[in-house]
Amino acid sequence: MNIEIQSAEKAKHEYLVLHVRYLGAHRPFVDDGALRTETLAELKPRVLEFFKLTEGGGQHGGKIYTFAHAGKSLTDLSTTLGHIAESSHELKLDLVEQFEQG
């Protein structure tokens, strides 16, 4: 019994519940077993695929997407979900489209 409790506690500390909201989309991306060690770079393709988005750069351009947390842009893609969530078991991110300006 104690071993089961310890295992459950360990699992709780390895995973978190992740919600990613894409502004204007009906449904958020939700992963209730996201690894705390997952980086934003690893997460991004999963999220873009969920929202059916394609990111483009380079000469011909294309839309660029970034994550934001609590209104602040997250520019370091090597950051882990656990680092952003700190001690929380839940993490809410926004996927933000970078816009052209004239």
Add this chain to the structure above:
Amino acid sequence: MASDLELSLFEQELVEVRELPEVSRWLLERDGSVSLGLLVTMYPSANPEELYLARIRWTNLFEPASLKFLKRDTRADNDPTAWPQCRGFRPAQLDACVSWTAEGHALHPEWAGSPKATFRAPERPVQYVLLLLQSELDGSYAGRGHR
């Protein structure tokens, strides 16, 4: 003139946006002079004392919305000091020259053919503009506009 579908979606969204966590920071009103319009008072998270009254109007709910800032006491739409300075906003020209506004696309018709700047109609247009505007106020605010 807005279609029945647009009017219906707009009404549905007005209910849904009131469930957003951010709504506690906003004062939302309908813009009664048009069928698809809102007035919303917002502030940047770093400067909660700086209140801005935005007027958002759609000619077509699936196209970029018009964005103007109004003077809060008179509701005049011709005062640069009613505008926040954010990414792409031009208080002196009384417009937001960005690819998510009608004004931006009117100034840059070439954006319609640009993979980077073309407008991708969101599933929830009202929520989209409100959250985007809040995001700009929180992330790129650099003070009030000047005359």
